[in-house]
Amino acid sequence: MYKHLFFDLDHTLWDFDRNSSECITELFDTFGLADAGVASADEFSRHFITINRKLWGDYDKNLIEHSYIRQHRFPMVFQALGIDASVIGADLNAEYLKLLPCKSHLLDSALELLDYLQGRYTLHIITNGFAEIQATKMDSAGISHYFTNVITSETANAKKPDPLVFTYAMQISGTTAAESLMIGDNYEADILGAKSVNLDTVFYNPLAIVVDDKPTYDIRHWKELMAIL
Ligand SMILES: [Mg+2]
Incomplete structure (x- = not known):
């Protein structure tokens, strides 16, 4: 029928989670996030997945715009990790968006x-x-x-x-x-x-x-x- x-x-x-985790691991290595105080790529990835999922849920409910996700997800991850994001010189969101769709x-x-x-x-x-x-x-x-x-x-x-x-x-x-x-x-x-x-x-x-x-x-x-x- x-x-x-x-x-x-x-x-x-x-497979969003697997593809995203690969990108997060690459960012962790490329931008030396261990030196910035992030314990491991896994920890970075876990926080990112949780925060990203929450933001997309808010977006689905019309609580926030697309641009809010792009601007805020990485700062929120660093905040959750207790790390001053200003020490990371790169625009991690831009780098992430370059890597992710290629997975x-x-x-x-x-x-x-x-x-x-x-x-x-x-x-x-x-x-x-x-x-x-x-x-x-x-x-x-x-x-x-x-x-x-x-x-x-x-x-x-x-x-x-x-x-x-x-x-x-x-x-x-x-x-x-x-x-x-x-x-x-x-x-x-x-x-x-x-x-x-x-x-x-x-x-x-x-x-x-x-x-x-x-x-x-x-x-x-x-x-x-x-x-x-
Ligand atoms: Mg889905």
């Missing part, structure tokens, strides 16, 4: 899944990320050719979980909610957002988070989705 599948990108197909790790079996789905369904991306960066990530990971439309919060003029982004995505893809499925890792943005416009949903939920308002499918691994579709 489904014809169009809408995928989230970060933490769903593209290519996908989540386990994501490529196998896309190969399986290609030809059976029309595939699209719906992402709250920056358009240019998301396009580079998809090219780096070699997955751009699987997708017909890439809907970003910039092109939709709204971001998940706003219902407008899903109705816009269906409109430009020439489909209806009855023929579409939204697939993502973020319960609020991807699942509740899509449910608000009556889309069926797949919650990619490797950590088995318990949720009240059930998605249509709740899966731990992509192999489960291949058995469903």
Whole structure:
């Protein structure tokens, strides 16, 4: 019954945490952050992941703008580590944004899944990320050719979980909610957002988070989705 599948990108197909950790380790080495007092690349990465995730959550809730994330995430990491960020001469955010989209790790079996789905369904991306960066990530990971439309919060003029982004995505893809499925890792943005416009949903939920308002499918691994579709 489904014809169009809408995928989230970060933490769903593209392994954000692994790719980001690689970048953070490179920054740690390149800019001598050990000399600035950061205990290890792992500690730097752990704080970055926590703070970055919190900021993107605030962005999804319309509490902050994109530019706020770019300006504040590294200073917040250094603050959390109790380090005076002014001793780091470089613009770490600019360096991070150069490195990150060039990383290519996908989540386990994501490529196998896309190969399986290609030809059976029309595939699209719906992402709250920056358009240019998301396009580079998809090219780096070699997955751009699987997708017909890439809907970003910039092109939709709204971001998940706003219902407008899903109705816009269906409109430009020439489909209806009855023929579409939204697939993502973020319960609020991807699942509740899509449910608000009556889309069926797949919650990619490797950590088995318990949720009240059930998605249509709740899966731990992509192999489960291949058995469903
Ligand atoms: Mg995601």
